Amino acid sequence: MxxxxxxxVVLPALLAPFIILAARYHMGIQRVFSVAGILAMIAIAIxxxxxxxxxxxxxxxxxxxxxxxxxxxxxxxxxxxxxxxxTVLALFVLLYAIGSKWDERGRHFHVLFQFQxxxxxxxxxxxxxxxxxxxxxxxxxxxxxxxxxxxxxxxxRAGVQYxxxxxxxxxxxxxxxxxLYAETGTLNMADLSxxxxxxxxxxxxxxxxxxxxxxxxxxxxxxxxxxxxxLPSSYAEAPPPVAALFAIMTKVGAYAIIRVYTLxxxxxxxxTAGLHDTWLLPVAxxxxxxxxxxxxxxxxxxxxxxxxxxxxxxxxxxxxxLFTEESFASALxxxxxxxxxxxxxxxxxxxxxxSRGHLRLVTDAPVAGAALIAGLFMVSAIGIAGLPPLSGFLxxxxxxxxxxxxxxxxxxWAVVLGSSLITIVGFSRxxxxxxxxxxxxxxxxxxxxxxxxxxxxxxxxGGLLALIVAHTVFAGPIYAYTNKTAAQLFNPDVYIxxxxxxxxxxxxxxxxxxxxxx
Amino acid sequence: xxxxxxxxxxxxxxxxxYMVMRQRTFPVILxxxxxxxxxxxxxxxxxxxxxxxxxxxxxxxxxxxPLPQALVLTAIVISFGMTAVVVMIxxxxxxxxxxxxxxxxxxxxxxxx
Numbered sequence: 183m184x185x186x187x188x189x190x191v192v193l194p195a196l197l198a199p200f201i202i203l204a205a206r207y208h209m210g211i212q213r214v215f216s217v218a219g220i221l222a223m224i225a226i227a228i229x230x231x232x233x234x235x236x237x238x239x240x241x242x243x244x245x246x247x248x249x250x251x252x253x254x255x256x257x258x259x260x261x262x263x264x265x266x267x268x269t270v271l272a273l274f275v276l277l278y279a280i281g282s283k284w285d286e287r288g289r290h291f292h293v294l295f296q297f298q299x300x301x302x303x304x305x306x307x308x309x310x311x312x313x314x315x316x317x318x319x320x321x322x323x324x325x326x327x328x329x330x331x332x333x334x335x336x337x338x339r340a341g342v343q344y345x346x347x348x349x350x351x352x353x354x355x356x357x358x359x360x361x362l363y364a365e366t367g368t369l370n371m372a373d374l375s376x377x378x379x380x381x382x383x384x385x386x387x388x389x390x391x392x393x394x395x396x397x398x399x400x401x402x403x404x405x406x407x408x409x410x411x412x413l414p415s416s417y418a419e420a421p422p423p424v425a426a427l428f429a430i431m432t433k434v435g436a437y438a439i440i441r442v443y444t445l446x447x448x449x450x451x452x453x454t455a456g457l458h459d460t461w462l463l464p465v466a467x468x469x470x471x472x473x474x475x476x477x478x479x480x481x482x483x484x485x486x487x488x489x490x491x492x493x494x495x496x497x498x499x500x501x502x503x504l505f506t507e508e509s510f511a512s513a514l515x516x517x518x519x520x521x522x523x524x525x526x527x528x529x530x531x532x533x534x535x536x537s538r539g540h541l542r543l544v545t546d547a548p549v550a551g552a553a554l555i556a557g558l559f560m561v562s563a564i565g566i567a568g569l570p571p572l573s574g575f576l577x578x579x580x581x582x583x584x585x586x587x588x589x590x591x592x593x594x595w596a597v598v599l600g601s602s603l604i605t606i607v608g609f610s611r612x613x614x615x616x617x618x619x620x621x622x623x624x625x626x627x628x629x630x631x632x633x634x635x636x637x638x639x640x641x642x643x644g645g646l647l648a649l650i651v652a653h654t655v656f657a658g659p660i661y662a663y664t665n666k667t668a669a670q671l672f673n674p675d676v677y678i679x680x681x682x683x684x685x686x687x688x689x690x691x692x693x694x695x696x697x698x699x700x
Numbered sequence: 701x702x703x704x705x706x707x708x709x710x711x712x713x714x715x716x717x718y719m720v721m722r723q724r725t726f727p728v729i730l731x732x733x734x735x736x737x738x739x740x741x742x743x744x745x746x747x748x749x750x751x752x753x754x755x756x757x758x759x760x761x762x763x764x765x766p767l768p769q770a771l772v773l774t775a776i777v778i779s780f781g782m783t784a785v786v787v788m789i790x791x792x793x794x795x796x797x798x799x800x801x802x803x804x805x806x807x808x809x810x811x812x813x
Contacts, residue, residue, distance in 0.1 A: 312771060319778045326785055330792075338793035342725060343802060345786045349732050350720065352782070356739040356775055363768065364746035415804060 187242040187257050189226050190265060190303035193219060198296035206290075213280050216292040220276055223299065224269045231262040235663070237670060239680040241309075248686035249309075250373045256309035258677055259667040260514070264306045264437055267518055268430050270649070271525055272299050274642045278529050279423035281638025282536070287332035287421075294331070297324035298427065305434050309681055311362065311369045314438065315355050318403075322348050325431065328424040329416060340419035347412035351402040358395035365389045372681035374446045375674065378453065386453045393447050393454045397462070400442070403435030406462075406499055407469035410492050414476070417491065418484035422532030425484075426525035432495050433517050439502060440510070444671040445678075449505045463503035463590060467597040470496030474601035477608035483534060483541040486612055487527045490566050493605060494520035497568075500594060501581045510668035512580030515661055519573040519653055523565040526646040530559050533635050533643070534616060543612055545619040555635075556617035558643055563609040565650050568602050573654040578602065580661065705745050712738035725790040725800045729783065736779035743772045 197219040205211040234240055240257035243249070257265075276295065278284075285291035301321025308314050326348075330341040363369055365388040366377040381389055398409070405413040413432075417425045447454040473493025480486035498520060501513030535541055537549040561572070568574035578598060585594040653660065670676070712734050719731025747765030755766035794800040 312774075316774065316778070319782070323782065323785065326789070330789060333792075335793065335796040338789060338796055339804075342786065342790045342793050343804075345782070345789055346720075346725075346728055346732065346802065349779075349782055349786060350735070352778070353732070353735045353739050356743060359771070360739065360743040360746040360768075363743075363771070364748075367765075 184240070185242070186226060186230060187240050187255050187307065188244070190223055190230075190269075190307065191255075191300055193223060193226070194296040194300035194303070198293045198300070201296065202290065202293045209286060212292045213285070216295060217273070217276060217280070219296060220269060220273045220299070223303070224266070224273060227262065227266040227269045230257050231259075231266050233257075234259055234262045237666070237676070239677050241680050241684055243684065243686050246687040248684065249681045250368055250370050252686060253313050254309040254370070254681055255304075255307045256372075256677065256681060257307060259663075259670050260437070260440065261306045263514070263518075263663075263667060264433070265303055267433075267521060268299070268302050268306065271430055271521060271646075272427065274645050274649075275423050275427045275525060275529075277645070278426070278532075278639055278642035281636045281640075281642060282423070282532060283636075284332070284421050284423050284532075290327070291331055294324045294327040295427075297321075298328060300324075302430060302434065306437060309371050311371060311374070311442075312359055315352070315359060318355065318434075319352060321431070321434070322352070325424075325428065328427070329420045331421050331424060337419045337421075340415045344412055344416035347402070351399055354395060354402070355399040358392050358399055361388055361392035361395060365392060370681070371441070371445050372674075372678040375448075375678055376682070378446055378451065381453065383452065389453055393457065396442060397439065397457065400435045400438045401465070404432050404439065404499065405435070405469070405492050405495050406465050407472050407492070407496070408465065410469060410472070413492060414485055414488040417488040417528075418482065422484075422528050422535075425488075425531075426528040429491065429521050429524040429528065432491065433498075433521055436495070436498050436502065436513075436517060439499075440513075440671065444510075445674050448672075448674075458503050458505045459590070462499065463594075466496050466499035466503050467593060468496070469493070470500060470597055470601045472496075474604040474608065477605050478611070480608070480612075481543055483543060483612060483616070484528075484531050486543070486608065487524070487531055490527065490605065490609075491520075491524045493601060494524060494566060496601075497578065497581065497598070500598065501584065504581075504585055504588060504590075504594075506584060506588075507665070507668045507672050509581065509584035510671060511661060511665040512577060512584050514664040514667055515573075515580060515657070516577035518660070519577050519650065520566065522646050522650050522653065523562055523574060526558075526562040526643055526650070527566060529639070529643045529646070530555065530562060533558070533639065536635050538616075543615050545615060547620065549620075552617055552620070554640070556613070558640075558647065559613055559617070561647050562650075563613060565647075567605045567609050569606065571654065573650055573657060576654060576657050701749055701751065705741065705749060709738050709742050709745070712741070723801055723803060725794065725802055728802050729786055729790060732786070733779075733783055736775075736783070740772050740775055740779070743775055744768055 201212050201215055234257050242255040244253045298321055301317050301324055304317035308317055326345050329344055330337055366374055368374055402409045470493055473489050473496050476489030477486050480489055498513055498517055501509045533555045565572045565574045568578040585591050716731045716734030716738060719727045722728055747768035750764045753762040753764045755764040757763055
């Protein structure tokens with residue numbers, strides 16, 4: 183058994199205490215170790231992704247206890263892909279936080295950052311639902327600290343809302359887990375997927391309640407529309423590098439829905455029939471529409487980007503709710519794109535704030551160095567709005583193509599195209615107010631006390647945009663890979679047999695193959 | 701006993717939900733605490749209520765499911781810690797703005813930067 187699979191959890195878990203104990207007064211050492219840790223995690227994530235790319239499912243049994251009794255970590259194509267995406271995003275966010283000196287404006291940024299990365303890695307790798315809850319809490323409690331990093335009254339107020347909403351979400355998660363355990367007697371995902379199949383047709387009340395509660399919890403995380411109210415103010419008020427890192431947090435909700443509703447409650451399961459097409463698809467279309475209207479209506483740039491995140495999550499959820507192999511492949515492609523684009527936009531928001539001093543969408547005198555920021559803004563706005571030539575366009579095209587054969591095709595096409603148009607209008611309005619109309623508003627003001635953004639900040643933003651370009655250029659191979667990932671998700675037999683049939687050293691063999699006489 | 705436990709969970713949840721919908725942080729935090737108590741009892745009951753039996757496999761024929769007890773222990777620790785965090789953040793927000801509303805007030809926090 184290889185131990186690499188647990189390294190993405192163990193490494194930040196060791197690094198964070200080291201940073202806080204040994205280097206708490208030395209920002210330089212903290213930065214070096216933080217970046218080195220993330221680089222090591224990227225290397226590990228690449229290694230894991232390479233190992234699982236042939237369809238192998240990696241299994242790590244903690245304490246060598248066999249599956250339904252011990253906790254397992256499982257790495258398949260989806261987990262390792264999300265892990266790689268998360269670590270790469272974390273690197274650029276960290277570089278930006280260092281370049282813009284956001285990490286110096288409060289205490290313990292790097293510690294909380296490492297714990298956040300640990301929670302995210304654990305959530306992607308775990309094969310146990312209660313463990314998923316625990317890792318959700320790890321990433322949430324680190325995000326509470328990051329969210330109110332550098333303080334300020336508005337940030338604290340938004341922080342209270344964010345924490346309270348997530349506390350309610352966690353409580354709901356526990357209710358769902360309790361219901362699930364009461365019905366099946368296990369919380370291991372592979373074991374659950376077998377036991378849910380065995381539930382008789384007339385005893386499905388409890389399991390249906392559990393499945394709906396679970397999708398509610400994940401929808402809160404993914405900010406699907408009736409449950410999105412926590413997102414705009416917390417993402418707008420959070421420090422920009424933190425908001426950029428949070429771009430992956432909504433994807434954790436999407437990941438959890440993909441994992442649980444392919445493995446435990448697959449689409450052909452009688453019990454949960456109708457959950458995807460009757461419920462998830464309409465709310466996904468709704469969040470797409472509400473998000474883009476929010477983009478058009480926002481009065482401040484940070485809120486505008488937050489609503490763009492809701493809209494792109496709606497897009498992801500539409501693709502998930504279609505629930506075919508093809509739509510899942512395009513959903514995964516779009517998840518990568520929307521994470522990178524949203525993160526880049528949040529960082530650009532901070533660049534705008536630094537050069538302008540505020541984020542209200544009103545004309546203001548131009549500032550020096552706005553041309554580069556305007557260019558970056560345009561590229562990432564094109565990305566998130568889904569205009570050609572960037573990967574957002576390709577992703578939307580794939581999703582529309584996947585929706586073409588199904589019955590709700592008219593609705594999907596109408597809402598996706600309409601909301602894309604509104605998003606484009608919203609972003610062009612913001613861009614022209616911020617950068618073009620500024621020229622007509624008098625002479626440039628001297629930048630009193632405002633330092634120009636550092637080179638490292640631009641490198642971080644440029645790096646994210648370069649990744650989007652690469653995501654576009656290599657769309658063919660990446661789509662082929664997400665197709666294989668979706669195929670693996672729809673045939674979870676290898677996953678289940680790997681988890682359940684691997685014997686642990688410490689546990690005894692199964693009774694039926696130990697002795698034949700009982 | 702089932703009726704007693706079930707109605708206790710119900711009453712706690714109802715009270716918690718009512719408190720959560722208030723506008724000020726203190727009742728909301730109390731409501732969240734009530735909800736976490738409710739969910740702890742619910743988790744505990746999810747392993748079935750078996751009074752007077754050991755939570756371990758032995759020669760005796762009846763035993764209590766030990767796993768929900770472990771789950772509850774984790775849930776208690778997490779909810780306790782989270783409640784402490786939210787109390788601190790809410791206190792900071794209240795002392796900073798002299799206002800303890802949970803919802804966004806109009807024209808408040810608009811020009812944060």
